Amino acid sequence: MIDIASFKDTLLLKSTDFNSAALELFQYQAEHCAPYKRFLEGLSIDVRSISSWEDIPHLPIEAFKNHEVKSGDFDAEVTYTSSGTTGQNTSRHYVREKSWYHRVFEAAFRDKYGDPSEFQWLCLLPSYLERKGSSLIDMADAFIQSSKFDGSGFYLSNLDDLKTQLEKSVKDEIPTVLLGVSFALLDLAEEHPMSLSNSIVIMETGGMKGRRKELIRDELHAILKEAFHVEMIHSEYGMTELMSQAYSSGNGRYTTPPWMRITLRDPADPLSKVRDGKTGGINIIDLANVDSCAFIATQDLGRIYPDATFEVLGRFDQSDIRGCNLLVL
Numbered sequence: 545m546i547d548i549a550s551f552k553d554t555l556l557l558k559s560t561d562f563n564s565a566a567l568e569l570f571q572y573q574a575e576h577c578a579p580y581k582r583f584l585e586g587l588s589i590d591v592r593s594i595s596s597w598e599d600i601p602h603l604p605i606e607a608f609k610n611h612e613v614k615s616g617d618f619d620a621e622v623t624y625t626s627s628g629t630t631g632q633n634t635s636r637h638y639v640r641e642k643s644w645y646h647r648v649f650e651a652a653f654r655d656k657y658g659d660p661s662e663f664q665w666l667c668l669l670p671s672y673l674e675r676k677g678s679s680l681i682d683m684a685d686a687f688i689q690s691s692k693f694d695g696s697g698f699y700l701s702n703l704d705d706l707k708t709q710l711e712k713s714v715k716d717e718i719p720t721v722l723l724g725v726s727f728a729l730l731d732l733a734e735e736h737p738m739s740l741s742n743s744i745v746i747m748e749t750g751g752m753k754g755r756r757k758e759l760i761r762d763e764l765h766a767i768l769k770e771a772f773h774v775e776m777i778h779s780e781y782g783m784t785e786l787m788s789q790a791y792s793s794g795n796g797r798y799t800t801p802p803w804m805r806i807t808l809r810d811p812a813d814p815l816s817k818v819r820d821g822k823t824g825g826i827n828i829i830d831l832a833n834v835d836s837c838a839f840i841a842t843q844d845l846g847r848i849y850p851d852a853t854f855e856v857l858g859r860f861d862q863s864d865i866r867g868c869n870l871l872v873l
Contacts (some may be wrong), residue, residue, distance in 0.1 A: 546568055551568070552834060555831055562831075566829060567597065570597075573839075577613060577614065577837050578611075579603065580613070580615075584601060597805065597829060601839065604840075604841045605843060608836075609635050610633070621640060621641055622645075627678075635785055636784075637836060640835040645679070645787055646682075648832040649686070652790075660691070664691055665687045665691050665696040665697075665721050666720060667684040668699045668729065670699075670701060671728075672725065687721075703731065703735050711738065714740060717743050719745075722745065726751055733772065740774055744772075744774070745778050746772060762796070776793065776795070778791065779791070781856060785836070788830045797854065797855050799853055803832055804830050804831070806846070806848060823845055824846065825842070825843075845858050845860060
């Protein structure tokens, strides 16, 4: 029986053996996460026969829309929900301890960029601020509160104020993360193009949220780079169903923290892997998902490179009804 508290205490250490930790958590969740257990039984998976993290089956992400994906019996301290249009069924992530989520996202950012408190955080996230239950807003708020710079804060539609703060940050050479949803960063680029220095990390979180025409990432980044006179646009890859985030420092390729892994599945055969260099459905192992399910088949398409970075290329067409769905549940 896994000791959850001990597992969490050691997981974020870089010395943790990923394969051993993944197998330990898999065996626990195969028994104690009811939707995942039924999924494995439906596929006739012998849990004891799995000896490598690369062979662990991944639960379709749709399960978070239709089931309580919880490992163990607990009352969630917070429930995060995905965005969606009226009447649309949204994902729900039941989080046992909010403090654990905070530990994870701080460690993930620190692994890539350093101490988040050493940055000023200017967060342009209107679509997330306008609704409840956003894990991204909780993360951004924690970074704002921890920042050593008084100028940190959220911006909804006050782009003039954001422009003023950015100009001050450039003048004073304040290390800054401008974290924004894609459509809002485009609004800023159109209304207030300006020269931003290397002290400003522009980080997009993706998503037009129905506000603008969808753009591929290269197009989006080209527009932002020209408007702000910067060499690169950073990206954050996360989702309601995950505790952890992956980051890209400007070339569209993401790196994961040590407790997270990416594999690709064949879109035509969800239980088969794709060959190196080919496009496939993104499967994620996020061992920080201790209290839900750590093994998730997402609706995103991607490619993995030899240096273990990965690229997100788009989403499945008709992703809600693709193969390997929850009929077994």
